[in-house]
Amino acid sequence: MAIINALVLEQMFLKHYQEWCLLSFSYVGDLDDSKDVVQSIFIKLLQKECNEPIKDLKSYINTSIRNESLKRIKKKQRTFSIENYSSEVPSYEHELIRSEISQTLFREIDALPDQNRKVFELCVLEGIKYENAAEIMGITVNTVKYHLKKTFKILRLNLRDVYLWML
Template sequence: MGMINALVLEEMFLKHYQEWCLLSFSYVGNIDDSKDVVQNIFIKLLQKEFDAPIIDLKKYINTCVRNESLKRIEKRQKTFSLKNYTTEVSSYENELIRSEISDTLFRHIDALPDHSKKVFKLCVLEGIKYESAAEIMGITVNTVKYHLKKSFKLLRLNLKDVYLWFL
């Protein structure tokens, strides 16, 4: 039994934080929720003891981000149905902002080069493993990784202003 090295986690957090926020955002549609999801995962990882070492930590965290984002959506849907609709004055404005962000995000995803867009949709939005995406597209796993890296680089560059505005 052991814990994950805090320095390794810190390095992963700094290197991939925006990427994981974007992944979570693609599910939850709210930048604050996506940041909470990613930060909560790292807090849990720092405190958790594991029976066996994690072979691919990045892949493990990707899965955690996806699962926590889906839990967040489910929790939000349950609490939303219990809320009194008249108490939220700004919910319409928040919904408009969320809608604008989603539209902007998906517009930039659609603007990606064809192969990069297809790989991004398969691996990030649908959660398909790199190996499966490579088979589906008839390319190598390294090419899948290349297209994902290219996609995230372009999205970070194009969404920098949107992302910083919501920080």
């Protein structure tokens, strides 16, 4: 296995760094994040072992930067925090409300059917990929997706009052 030529990568990095940062910035909207994306792509490329050479390295890097930027956006959107909805100074009442909401959420998760709860815990709470969760549970990837779809539907239905109340 051949490692991608570090000298070629360094030259491309120096020549196209600003261009790639702007490409990432057009997706993520944050300069520091865009720099992190570009740098992480190059770190991955330096560590990557290839069986076959990459034919169009610049195009490959452009696509990698776009995909990594989209992943970063998706990850930020998933980060859900109740504090984002409250701009007031925390008080005893707010803490009580947060704890009640947390208890309600965990109660609803515990009330899910076993398979749905296990898939939800693996994929959502632990962040395991669908393929790995399917392997762990001994089911297909499509079954994992089905259980997640069903779980989100149940939770949306059961927690609609809590969600509206939170807003």
